Amino acid sequence: xxxxxxxxxxxxxxxxxxxxxxxxxxxxxxxxxxxxxxxxxxxxxxxxxxxxxxxxxxxxxxxxxxxxxxxxxxxxxxxxxxxxxxxxxxxxxxxxxxxxxxxxxxxxxxxxxxxxxxxxxxxxxxxxxxxxxxxxxxxxxxxxxxxxxxxxxxxxxxxxxxxxxxxxxxxxxxxxxxxxxxxxxxxxxxxxxxxxxxxxxxxxxxxxxxxxxxxxxxxxxxxxxxxxxxxxxxxxxxxxxxxxxxxxxxxx
Numbered sequence: 686x687x688x689x690x691x692x693x694x695x696x697x698x699x700x701x702x703x704x705x706x707x708x709x710x711x712x713x714x715x716x717x718x719x720x721x722x723x724x725x726x727x728x729x730x731x732x733x734x735x736x737x738x739x740x741x742x743x744x745x746x747x748x749x750x751x752x753x754x755x756x757x758x759x760x761x762x763x764x765x766x767x768x769x770x771x772x773x774x775x776x777x778x779x780x781x782x783x784x785x786x787x788x789x790x791x792x793x794x795x796x797x798x799x800x801x802x803x804x805x806x807x808x809x810x811x812x813x814x815x816x817x818x819x820x821x822x823x824x825x826x827x828x829x830x831x832x833x834x835x836x837x838x839x840x841x842x843x844x845x846x847x848x849x850x851x852x853x854x855x856x857x858x859x860x861x862x863x864x865x866x867x868x869x870x871x872x873x874x875x876x877x878x879x880x881x882x883x884x885x886x887x888x889x890x891x892x893x894x895x896x897x898x899x900x901x902x903x904x905x906x907x908x909x910x911x912x913x914x915x916x917x918x919x920x921x922x923x924x925x926x927x928x929x930x931x932x933x934x935x936x937x
Contacts, residue, residue: 746843748812748815748819750839751818751819751822752819756793759789760786762784763784764783764784765782766817767781767782823835
């Protein structure tokens, strides 16, 4: 077994606090290795690669919603802003291009007039076009657009992801990104565990010291002050043997 396999097997038996120490040690060693090869590590607080910043999650989700809606139901003509570089001056020029409406072709929506020899199946909607289409449908910042009801439908189905910070015993933390429903379920777990721990059988619950002493004192006081209402039991009288009759003995 290699040294790496031995380390991986040992990691499985470690506690969360010990694992966090290993994570910090590995991060420190990685930082040294990156400096050795000349690559700079990411700055603290920077978003991981491929991670969407919180302020862009809803706009990105709106674009995806519009894209799925357009490919399913089609779309009307809309305007796309395209930036091109002027070859003569070298300056960037922004042009407004009118995109044609969609037509249904062989079960899919494509741009009208896009069927050519190079594209015999036509051109379909792409995410880049959906970004421009979503702005024309509805822009939340300016609250302007042609499809406010579609945006409200999107908001009704959209669930904001929530970041939950879980503290460990040694003060370290773990970051989890979950959907709204999953986050609520995770938040309820500690409450459920506390309720389970709080429920004990009546026989298992021992009274606290102050409560026990008070109950004992009250019992003693009631025994002294309150007269006994219990009727004493009557003991049966002892039977004594009767003396023999003298007259009868003499007659015999």
